[in-house]
Amino acid sequence: MRRILFLLLIGLAGTATLVWLGVWQMQRLAWKEDMLARIESEIGAAPVPLPDNPTPATTPFLPVIVEGEILDDEILVLASLKKVGPGYRVIAPFRVGGRTILLDRGFLEITDEDTPRSTGAAEITGNLHWPDEVDGFTPDPDPEARLWFARDVTSMAAELGTEPVLLIAATRTDPTILPMPVDTSGIPNDHLQYAITWFLLALVWVVMTWFFARRLRASEPKGPTT
Structure with a gap:
């Protein structure tokens, strides 16, 4: 039972960490999309004379x-x-x-x-x-x-x-x-892919924890029978 509890603890900690990383990437995605929108707005503004400095x-x-x-x-x-x-x-x-x-x-x-x-x-x-x-x-x-x-x-x-x-x-x-005008196509924005990867890894971690917990439970000695 101790081994199963330890495994479940590791499973919970690993899943929480991977989910947190996925959420963090989603937050980064929102930040990057806002930044790209601001850059696009600046790029597309009305042109002005060349500033002094x-x-x-x-x-x-x-x-x-x-x-x-x-x-x-x-x-x-x-x-x-x-x-x-x-x-x-x-x-x-x-x-x-x-x-x-x-x-x-x-x-x-x-x-x-x-x-x-x-x-x-x-x-x-x-x-x-x-x-x-x-x-x-x-x-x-x-x-x-x-x-x-x-x-x-x-x-x-x-x-x-x-x-x-x-x-x-x-x-x-x-x-x-x-001409190759300035645009945002060269600014990487892979945060959604990263988030999906972390969430999928969290799912895999849960499945593997469940699988090994079942194996440990099955390997435990049975009680005496009458």
Whole structure:
């Protein structure tokens, strides 16, 4: 009987822990959905002129509309596009009045890498963004080849001599470049799957506890018979 009680105690504790983890993931899901809704609202707001001192903290997805000049220099950031394959994001210096910022013009297929791209005067609508794509596994950029493996705003700005401000274009700037506007598709939201996993594990824990309890009960010696 003691073994059965101990097993039931372990079963109860394990089930409670797994259910709590599932509930916590549901709470995280509600938080993430609220955050995504706020980001979508900010992304879709009416565009404004480029602010004087944009920062990741104050204007993380600010929609802007600017007139300026796309300069000749550029960086290619290795990327891929669903149903298209590998290619590059084209990052160019963009002069706006007396300032120069980074412009993410969009996706360029590898087959168009050597095709001349238009530069010069342009009116751009898009969003400011500071992507967080660099980690310990990201290869170092190759400045000689003008090839980067992630959009590192600080290093790209240093290489192209611009402010560390990146504008993601939503308007087309060249026939060979497909704009890739800012959206929330790249922000993971797997909390529902995690919650389901924890709840299923809790169910399995209950079933296994019941199964082993039955086996222990069946293995107990029977009392004397008359």
